[in-house]
Amino acid sequence: MSARVLFIGEGSSDNGLVPHIESIAVRKGLDISVTVPDFGLLRLPTGHSVPDKLGAIRKIGGNYDLAVVQRDADRGPAQDRRDEIKKAVDAEWPGLRHVAVVPVRMLEAWLLLDEACLRRVAENPRGRVDLDLPKGLAAENIADPKQLLKESLARASEYKGRRLAQFQKRFSQHRLRMLELLDPDGPVSCLPSWQNFITDLDIAFEILDG
Template sequence: MTLRVLFIGEGSSDNGLVPHVESLAVRKGLRVSVTVPDFGLLPLPTGHSVPEKLFAARRLGGDYDLAVVQRDADRGPAQDRRDEIRAAVSTEWPGLRHVAVVPVRMLEAWLLLDEACLRHVAENPRGRVSLDLPRGVAVEKTADPKQLLKDSLARASEYKGRRLAQFQNRFSQHRLRLLELLDPEGPVACLPSWQAFVNDLDTAFNALGGH
């Protein structure tokens, strides 16, 4: 049996979470097929809210055993986002089991803890320039993790001038790559928001036929 999973993120660079969903399923002895909807196939633009994306995903068709919905906490409590996602699923897709993925404050915070990986994606793995990255749970108190990640990648690259500008224009690609390379048992494992994602997905997989 293959479980059908629907993944909805805030943007295309969040799709780097999909391999982590798949690897967690493998650990449970499960096979999964993860669908990331292409909302561009719809004749009308899709809104950015969770209810609008769920509504659009239903219009695209497909039956799913589980929805994994990612939404950053931003400056509010993580529980508010969880409640928002639960209400959206209840309204737009009643009966569909779901897992809410809520990074604190932004998903970029998860990508700031592995310095070696960041230097690798910055195309300068042997660089020695100081990055002064936050450590442990302190990263979830960073005011603007996205900007800090942009700045840290630029600093780690040690590029200058036009080459730096070209590098910075690829931030979405770098973010996606960092997420794909994220070690689930590395520094990110200390963060409550990551632990909640793993535990909630584990619980859902158990209910759907895991061990």
């Protein structure tokens, strides 16, 4: 029987984390089924907070063995987000096991480290324009990694004028694709927030498989 996993991200482009969740389960020898609710299609009267999303999903039914909840740390300590997620689960779905995924400061910091992936998604894999991307832990100190990722994709594409404008409109798709293609053993593996994501899932899957 498959373990039932509920994934809740901040937005639809965070769904690129799902293949990584599935690959970790495969490595652990665990069969899982991941549900990714589309809150837009559900048209439920929910807000954007974790309690709102959990409450809405619980109301429509379904049983889950594990919830994986992603929230960016933004400008606060990562532990604050972990505490926020735990409080939400305890209040809205008592007894549901969960894993908190908390990128520092934003999930885009993880993507800035993989230059080859960025150039590929920018549709110019052999480009040589200097991107001046952060290295290692410096990625988590960027004030606005989302904006830097947008700018870096545009620069890497080397598009101009109308073609560049059309390219930039697809940023959410590019972000999703980058996350799907992200090498879990590549440069991102040096970041504590990524290491915590992998370790916490490993532990949760071991418990489910026990």
